[in-house]
Amino acid sequence: MAPHLAHGTATTALLDELSWRGMLHQTTSPDLAAHLASGVRVGYAGFDPTSDSLTIGNFMGIKLLAHLQRAGHKPIVVSGGGTGLIGDPSGKSAERQLLTRELAEHNARSQQRIFDRFLDFSGPRAAVIRNNIDWLESMSYLDMLRDIGKHFSVNQMIARDSVASRLEGREQGISYTEFSYMILQAYDFLHLHRADGCTIQLGGSDQFGNIVSGIDLIRRLEQHESFGATCPLVTTSDGQKIGKTEKGAIWLTADRTSPYRFLQYWLNTSDADAVKFLRWFTFLESDAIEALAHALATEPGKREAQKTLAAEMTRMTHGATELARAQATSEALFSGLVKSLDAAQIAEIAADLPSSSVATTALSQGISIVDFITGTSCAASKREAREFVQNGAVSINGEKVTLECTVRAEHALPGGVILIRRGKKAYHAVRLQSS
């Protein structure tokens, strides 16, 4: 096969992939395609150490790197252990609280465990993780001003959206610290370019300005061309940020969001978003997604698209074993057939739900249903508890209850657990305690 044909294939690999998935918002140069086609390239994306884990809002950045790697290039994950100390003003309307050094480092390190699941850290195109504290810390202020700052025009810097918006509103200014952020991120790119031959930076659309800064810096100091590509800001069909729920964000680690909750989140995806999410978040091929789109259109009640989305995401993030457990929990709870489960299964379910405990002795005399559910995560007060029961929203172990119902020790399932359900989706496990 002719070499130029092979190049042609490589060209289409990354950008076309991102494009049909709706993940390509902007590129810094039309020459990026040719650049990608002409060899194995090194690209990076940065992650803020604002927390010790990452949410599905950060997932896009990871996925961009994964696509890059799958297209035959080499990804670098940059933990912002250094830049995190400064704070990126992009997309923020107010000055941020500074992280402590310890926290930024701890978070950066803690986030690194997540990337194993999505990137390949072995082989010739092994992903690597870098922490920008390693090169930012040793950079002296004078060197930064003389060698790097000299190449930035304040006139351009204040024209940036992220800065301009903070200059307009009088009550929300911007500190010199955050104003300088873009210089640090630009320097990151320069450093990676020098140290790792990195020529591409990927990120969300709000990062475009920062990416361009880096490209300019590399051009001035190294006379090399480098590139950037951004993905659109992903939102739900009603304009909500993805992964934000009333109960908090959806995280990519089990210590923050249980696999069961994670599965449920995707399972509840609305029809309007299902296909879009399949393209954005999963690695399923185009035909597979088209088939699911067809299934959704013809048999929406079956929710094939949502089920596949949820399964794919949970498997990728938590592994096949956790997926199977989460699915089993999910099926048992929603079918109401919890009585058929054995003690081990119930224990697993209870572990995934908010829970509380009650003394067996108290239960032996019987507790009214209202008192029983008050104070659990299903009802905040007696008034509310009464209302829910009257509405027929509450069931115990899968059976609807009325106000007259009294909960007794006999209600306990194998393993000494009573399952409360309020409405369709709120569950609570009450453990019996013998002493």
Added chain:
RNA sequence: GGGCGGAUACUCAAGCGGCCAACGAGGGCAGACUGUAAAUCUGCUGGUUUCACCUACGGGGGUUCGAAUCCCUCUCCGCCCA
């Protein structure tokens, strides 16, 4: 420093001496219909020992039979003059 105006429940926002646990909107929760979706309709959205009481309209104090509503003061915010 001086002069105004404002602070009400998750958010916005009425109320301006008793009929105020406080209009309305949004949000949230539940029910019905469905598909653990959306839309729609209905109900709820301070607490309790629920036809009553308690706690609440920025904090504190006062006037009054009675205050979110009037007065004083403190804190914070906005506008205007220096």
